[in-house]
Amino acid sequence: MPHPRFDRLAPERRRAILEVAAEEFAEHGFDGASYNRIIERAGFSKGTAYYYFEGKEDLYATVIGLTVEGLLGQVGKWTPPRDAEDFWRQFRSIYLALLDFILGDERSARLLHGMSQARMNPKLQSAWLRFEAPLTAWLQRVLAEGRTVGAVRTDLPEDLLLVAMMGLGQATDFWMLEQWERHGAPALRRSAEQVLSLFEELAAGRRAHKAPPTRKR
Known part of the structure; x- marks a missing residue:
């Protein structure tokens, strides 16, 4: 500081x-x-x-820190979801709002991309933890509310799912920004749908509960 x-x-x-x-x-x-x-x-x-x-x-x-504040300022307010559909509607809306911010502010996008590369730098660990803590707390609350309406799986320990979601977010953030740099905004928007699908499959556990496909004779 x-x-x-x-x-x-x-x-x-x-x-x-x-x-x-x-x-x-x-x-x-x-x-x-x-x-x-x-x-x-x-x-x-x-x-x-x-x-x-x-x-x-x-x-x-x-x-x-100022860049992250600007990013979070673009996010709509999260409200306790009414049901699973409302949960994923809000999650999707927030994710796309963040994407629109990145697409509309190239300098902030480059700073965020640089931050994703710098998060493993020992000199920046304390700064990174300061930014990550509020996000982790927010996601923990969101997942807890998702469980109450049946949108989020309950077959995994809560802390394991939180760590997995944070890890997926970090990996896909880096990948998305790479897509933006290499292929431009259209590729980023297409990629967003794939990332959202990954989040839902991890958090909802849809694949884990699907019956394996039957083989045709």
């Missing part, structure tokens, strides 16, 4: 610094971004930069 003195800067100055940093991280990712280049473009000295931030990792975490 930035030092408290950063918050005492004029709002337009804070925005200018974070804009420069966001552009650098979006273009080069965390590893390729240059802290010195950000400092130079933002128009202050290296000593002043450390007056506001611990270093490159701290500045990156601040930029990503």
Whole structure:
């Protein structure tokens, strides 16, 4: 997190610094971004930069935090579902709202893509856990409400299903952003339907409860 003195800067100055940093991280990712280049473009000295931030990792975490806030701001409010159909309707609506945000904001999409690559960086573990904790809590609540209306399977331990859903989300986020970079928006929209199907099959356990197909003689 930035030092408290950063918050005492004029709002337009804070925005200018974070804009420069966001552009650098979006273009080069965390590893390729240059802290010195950000400092130079933002128009202050290296000593002043450390007056506001611990270093490159701290500045990156601040930029990503604002990006995630913007992403979550596009998501519709989750309400306790009436039934299984309402559960999956809301889940689908939220997922597609996130997709629309990514398609409409290329810089944020690149930052999120970079975040998916940087989540295993030891220097960013504390920042990543700070972003992941609220999402994990939200998904845990959503799955619990899904069980009450028969939308979510009950044959697996709750913590196992939560971990599996989070893992699937991380893997498909990375894959979706790769599809977007390689093939553009149409491919991303087609891929979204496949990802949603995977989420439903994992959470609802449809395959686990289907009878095996009979062989034709």
